[in-house]
Amino acid sequence: MTAQQIIFFIVAAVTFGSALMxxxxxxxxxxxxxxxxxxxxxxxxxxxxxxxxxxxxQVVVYIGAIAILFIxxxxxxxxxxxxxxxxxxxxxxxxxxxxxxxxxxxxxxxQGWSGFSKASADIPVGFDxxxxxxxxLTSPTGFVLPFEVASVLLLAALVGAVYLAFNRK
Amino acid sequence: MNFWNDxxxxxxDWLTGIFTGWGMPAVIAGVLVAFIGTLLLITVLMVLDxxxxxxxxxxxxxxxxxxxxxxxxxxxxxxxxxxxxxxxIKEDTTPEGADRVVYNLAPILSMMxxxxxxxxxxxxxxxxxxxxxxxxxYIIAAxxxxxxxxxxxxxxxxxxxxxxGAFRQVAVMVSFEIPMVAxxxxxxxxxxxxxMNGIVxxxxxxxxxxxxxxxxxxxxxxxxxxxxxxxxxxxGESELVSGYNIEYSGMxxxxxxxxxxxxxxxxxxxxxxxxxxGYRFFGLEKVSPFLAVIILLAKALVGYWAIxxxxxxxxxxxxxxxxxxxxxFLTPLSFVLLMVTALLNALLAGTPGWxxxxxxxxxxxxxAWIALEIVRSVGRxxxxxxxxxxxxxxxxxxVAAEVHH
Numbered sequence: 001m002t003a004q005q006i007i008f009f010i011v012a013a014v015t016f017g018s019a020l021m022x023x024x025x026x027x028x029x030x031x032x033x034x035x036x037x038x039x040x041x042x043x044x045x046x047x048x049x050x051x052x053x054x055x056x057x058q059v060v061v062y063i064g065a066i067a068i069l070f071i072x073x074x075x076x077x078x079x080x081x082x083x084x085x086x087x088x089x090x091x092x093x094x095x096x097x098x099x100x101x102x103x104x105x106x107x108x109x110x111q112g113w114s115g116f117s118k119a120s121a122d123i124p125v126g127f128d129x130x131x132x133x134x135x136x137l138t139s140p141t142g143f144v145l146p147f148e149v150a151s152v153l154l155l156a157a158l159v160g161a162v163y164l165a166f167n168r169k
Numbered sequence: 170m171n172f173w174n175d176x177x178x179x180x181x182d183w184l185t186g187i188f189t190g191w192g193m194p195a196v197i198a199g200v201l202v203a204f205i206g207t208l209l210l211i212t213v214l215m216v217l218d219x220x221x222x223x224x225x226x227x228x229x230x231x232x233x234x235x236x237x238x239x240x241x242x243x244x245x246x247x248x249x250x251x252x253x254x255x256x257x258i259k260e261d262t263t264p265e266g267a268d269r270v271v272y273n274l275a276p277i278l279s280m281m282x283x284x285x286x287x288x289x290x291x292x293x294x295x296x297x298x299x300x301x302x303x304x305x306x307y308i309i310a311a312x313x314x315x316x317x318x319x320x321x322x323x324x325x326x327x328x329x330x331x332x333x334g335a336f337r338q339v340a341v342m343v344s345f346e347i348p349m350v351a352x353x354x355x356x357x358x359x360x361x362x363x364x365m366n367g368i369v370x371x372x373x374x375x376x377x378x379x380x381x382x383x384x385x386x387x388x389x390x391x392x393x394x395x396x397x398x399x400x401x402x403x404x405g406e407s408e409l410v411s412g413y414n415i416e417y418s419g420m421x422x423x424x425x426x427x428x429x430x431x432x433x434x435x436x437x438x439x440x441x442x443x444x445x446x447g448y449r450f451f452g453l454e455k456v457s458p459f460l461a462v463i464i465l466l467a468k469a470l471v472g473y474w475a476i477x478x479x480x481x482x483x484x485x486x487x488x489x490x491x492x493x494x495x496x497x498f499l500t501p502l503s504f505v506l507l508m509v510t511a512l513l514n515a516l517l518a519g520t521p522g523w524x525x526x527x528x529x530x531x532x533x534x535x536x537a538w539i540a541l542e543i544v545r546s547v548g549r550x551x552x553x554x555x556x557x558x559x560x561x562x563x564x565x566x567x568v569a570a571e572v573h574h
Contacts, residue, residue, distance in 0.1 A: 064313025
């Protein structure tokens with residue numbers, strides 16, 4: 001087992017454990033903090049895959065903006081931060097079954113892929129991954145249309161938020 | 170290549186040689202050497218941090234026409250050590266109803282969010298932790314962890330003042346992040362790189378000359394990000410006692426305090442790296458990496474001094490003023506400046522160097538002038554509205570008032 005694999009297994013275990021804590025923790029702020037830990041684990045997985053840009057963006061967007069917003073919303077709207085009652089309902093086995101099924105299905109499907117059991121090739125020195133990504137997102141032959149559609153969607157969400165919060169006199 | 174040209178590599182190779190000589194696999198030896206390097210950097214930073222306490226107290230004393238610490242040791246240099254002993258032997262209190270794990274984690278995360286920033290600081294051309302190609306985004310990511318630590322401290326203390334302080338601090342940090350990101354993109358446009366070393370290497374003309382307004386907005390956003398005056402409503406002694414760190418005592422408070430000082434120095438350093446040429450100073454950095462480190466540290470201290478200067482001169486502004494200032498002035502201004510810079514960068518691409526520099530400088534002056542004119546006219550309108558005489562009484566009311574008399 002290489003060093004990278006050992007790191008991956010540790011990170012994956014931490015991410016998985018935190019994700020479980022997100023849904024089982026009674027305290028909502030704790031759940032949000034466990035979510036931060038989960039998202040951080042995913043960022044480390046990105047970094048292990050040589051996707052430094054995605055790793056940093058994951059931290060900036062998901063931890064810096066979304067998780068903070070979650071904590072903010074919980075703290076501002078809830079008087080009682082403890083959830084009472086059962087953490088699991090009677091359908092928990094169905095959810096677990098579907099999760100295992102999806103995992104098994106993906107695993108079986110990826111078995112047929114040639115890159116599945118190979119170690120990732122080293123990125124050559126001087127390879128400008130972030131420049132390539134930028135070009136792909138803005139070139140007409142690349143993904144400029146989905147990129148622009150996504151920004152229009154975000155703009156619409158922004159306008160909607162302003163409309164809802166606008167105080168009409 | 171000898172020790173004076175590339176000290177880190179020589180020492181690292183030497184240590185790796187020793188470790189592998191003991192029969193250690195090369196991979197583990199590499200990890201160990203990297204670990205020792207990190208430990209060394211953190212140790213140097215923490216020792217530097219101790220002296221920053223002294224520096225901060227000395228400078229604030231001068232601003233307030235006092236002498237500052239001058240009793241213990243030469244120029245009071247031993248004073249911070251006495252402070253540390255005091256902090257260490259203080260009672261370590263935890264408020265009732267506090268969330269212990271989160272409460273104890275918050276100061277550590279706060280310090281960590283500052284220390285990890287130094288992984289990407291290029292101290293010299295050959296002395297840097299990692300030359301991350303997304304270095305500028307990494308600054309923002311580290312800031313996100315800092316925000317998280319403050320909200321954790323405020324919430325877990327089970328104290329309403331701490332919670333309000335945390336709310337305010339997060340409001341400040343989340344909103345000033347936007348002009349800061351926009352201003353980080355300006356050196357990126359000039360240098361065509363997001364890596365710290367790339368930006369320093371490309372800076373043949375200091376970017377403060379190309380974009381003085383950008384440097385200024387970055388400094389303002391950095392001060393807000395640091396939570397220092399005039400943006401220190403998170404502490405707001407007069408209304409919140411001490412804000413998010415109110416319940417912390419001893420070294421846990423010390424972590425927040427030391428983190429804040431080191432954070433200020435770090436942002437002074439980033440200001441120097443992004444807009445004042447980093448470790449470059451008339452080719453002196455090529456003489457020796459050690460000289461480059463001294464140059465960067467000197468520039469960082471000048472930036473730190475500017476941050477202190479603002480802190481001890483300005484009064485705290487109200488939170489609604491702060492938010493309005495950011496969202497209605499700084500954010501639109503920084504977006505306009507970013508667009509103008511990007512457009513002009515494309516338009517002036519083929520022109521000789523001096524045209525490029527003058528064009529960029531003048532565009533900045535123009536943007537700043539227009540922005541100030543708009544603010545002035547809006548301000549005048551507001552003032553006219555506020556000072557307008559009360560509407561005269563209508564005929565009916567006048568008669569009614571006379572009858573009443």
